[in-house]
Amino acid sequence: MFTYLKLTNFKAWRTTGGIALKPVTMLLGTNSSGKSSLIQSLLLLKQTAQSPDRTTHLNLGGDELHDYFSFGEFDNVLTQGTRTPRQFSIAFAFQRQRPARVRAGSFEAAYGQTSSGGIAIQELCLSTDGRRFRAIRRERGAYSVMVDDEPQPRGKGRHLAPERSIAFPAEAISLLEKDGPLLEDLSLAIRRELENIVYLGPLRRKPERDYVWNKSMPGEVGSDGHRAVDVLLSSALTRNGEQSAIIEGVSNWLARMKVADKLEVHQISRSTRYEVVIHRDGVAANLRDVGIGISQVLPVLTVAHFAPAGSTIILEEPEIHLHPLAQSVLAELFVELSRKRQVQFIVETHSEHLFRRMQTLIAKQQITPKDAAMYFVEREGKAARMRPLELDDFGRVKNWPEGFFGDALGETREQTALAIQRAKELRARDGNVPG
Template identity: 25%
Template sequence: MINKLKLINFKCFKENEFFFKELNLLTGINSGGKSSVIQSLLLIKQNFEKRQEIKELIKLLSFNDKNTVFKDIFLNDKYVKLGLINDILNEKAIDDEIFIELEIDNKKLDTKIKLDDEKKIVAQYKKIENWEFLISEDNFFYLSANRIFPKENYEYSREKILKGQIGNNGEYSIHYLAEYYNDEIKIKNLKSNDTNNYQFRENVSRWLGKISKGIDITAVVNDAKEEVRLNYNYGSRNFLPQNVGFGITYTLPIIILLLKAQKGDIIIIENPETHLHPAAQSELAKLCCKVAAEGVQLIIETHSDHFLNAIRVSVKENIISSNEVQVYYFNKNYEENEIEMEEIKIDSNGRIENWPKGFFDEWDIQLEKLLW
């Protein structure tokens, strides 16, 4: 589990620390730094995987040198595309160094990104004793806000799904569903209360049914054409994804990713509430709480008060402990042109102990205008 992240001179962060728990919500204004936190994590993951991609790094970090220096840092690859070093260097930085410290299971990884004397980017990783590489393809998953949309056929990749990968946009999620149709979910407590069995497809359908009542799903692989077809079923009628609401397909990769998870996984999800009715957002938040309570770490960026409030209710109903929930609110000091963040405390009754101005208070503001 990620315990702590420290950022110095990375994008909008001059020097900030973040402490993580099982379920983590990043909320706040647009361009307030939420995505930058996620990008810093993905940047480290991207560079670990790029070096063989991990095996090479394990070998290098076993040397006696205090620091291992690489002449390349991959700012632009499959997880993030950040441009040049000047694009991610804080505008108030005194020097040209960016520092990212990541603590996982109380083991620290320090990453320094800078320009050398030849103006080339250098990445420097501080040697770590007994480091276990927990940021890998096997247990660290990312689902972006740009998820799959309704269409006739979906992407096929046996290589990806055998590694448990469904793609940054969920593009292989339908193939994964079809391939592991009859497998049991790994975390038994995630079984939907609408079914008596632990079959993966059945539970995906039942949880999706909390968003669209009565829905069932089928996914069929055509190995010859290397494509996958998805159908939604309501009673005796079958529907193509194009003829069902956009939100169903947009949410399906999230449910697949959550139900395929196992204890120790780290999952980042951007804007899970997109295209969903408020009641559906609440059901999805409840599932996230159940997953996090089973030892899967979730880091979620959201703009939804319905999502937040469902988590508060889940705390009150003992689905998840308040000690397992971390909420950060990001705002901007426009006079100083600096990001301000505040840790939001939720008590055991789901109440917020410190409610800062601007934190999901827009409904109250508009309601007051209606009343007066």
């Protein structure tokens, strides 16, 4: 689980300051305020860690099949107006829930532009259990490898350049002798945390009328949710208890949202094709023929049940096309499954209903403020600004931002004033009518 994130000179962020990440973290705020940049920073590191080229320092994307985002060039990532040094940085901390050789650690990397226009790590720092390993770029692409507070580097040279942002090369590991295995374990733990990010974007693919099942469980749902139905088919058509629980869980949550009574998979004749059937009010219909809200939330529910324990599930606008009650129930999904399945949710949302239900769940003590974090992101001139929302034990916000989710009280006040004014006008008009 990620426990901390900090960005400096990254896109809209001069600095985020330290952001505490909890089992359920919600990012709220205005459009184009910088919320998505927070998510993209982790996905940038994930696609870098998965890059086939181990010598790359940062994979800005461009491969539509394997990358989550194309970030463009260095200047597209660097905050506009950044002066010397022209660098941006990403830092995070993590804590592993399963027994592991490295239970917790931190990552921080600063990136700059080379004379040829590429991106190079200026400084990489990996830490765990009070130990700190750094790679610092010197002239002509050479790196110094430093350990803890030792005044002299363990080694220098171009051959000591970091790999994929998260690892030191084999030459550096060998150079560190007895400290080498710890650094290897730390790099592997960081890689695992990034690989365990599961991302579902705001635009999910529309459903098909029927599907072919290849008799295997897919490895992922996909950023647009296009493999969600494959997961449901595998869950429904195999006898594996853990896999079978996925479709049952999805069906139960659809019922709790009151968008369907249940979900089933039907084989079409004796072919290899199957359809997803939605039952509601005694009527069975193909997924293609029901409201779009069901097909859009289906990947959200699927990934929440499918992601392995220890995963960080990042969701953008999970509430899209859902009615208010269903949006509210999403908060219950995040709270219950984060605890039951040991997964982390980082949710970017515009839904007032989702937020209000989170407040209620805190008031009902179904989740405590220490396990939930909510942030409001807004623009201050050209820069993004982060406001941690301070909630008490009853879910009340102590530092309510101006214009947050509109002004419901103001709208009610204005409606009441207009109603009174109109009543007066009607009485005056009726009083002037000749008898």
